[in-house]
Amino acid sequence: MSQNEARYSIRSLFVTALVTIIGTVLVLEASGSIKHSDNKDHVPVGDFQAIHITPGETFRMSPKASELHAACENGYLAIAADVDPSFRGILVDYKNRGVRCYRPTATAPAVVPQPDEPVQQEKPASDE
Structure with a gap:
């Protein structure tokens, strides 16, 4: 190799790579290829795992409680979330099916009544 051959320093290679990445992101953003959702209703609340527990088997779990709680909704x-109760999401499985908070039985109704439906209250029995 000759002494006149141009050589590039590692610093110039890093700067070139950084400028290329930033330029690519800016071009994709300007062309609208990067999608930004303003609808926060369909954003996942969190990622959860189920731990299969068998009798007599121990499992490890963090001693700190999470800042979330569960509630039965419809x-x-x-x-x-504990800090913001309005921040709530329905738990779904891998096929996006809701996880029920009751166990269905053969005698139970197939559909859970919605809270918007009027509930008929029983009249107290009188001693007449």
């Missing part, structure tokens, strides 16, 4: 299990 027959489905909802996860809500």
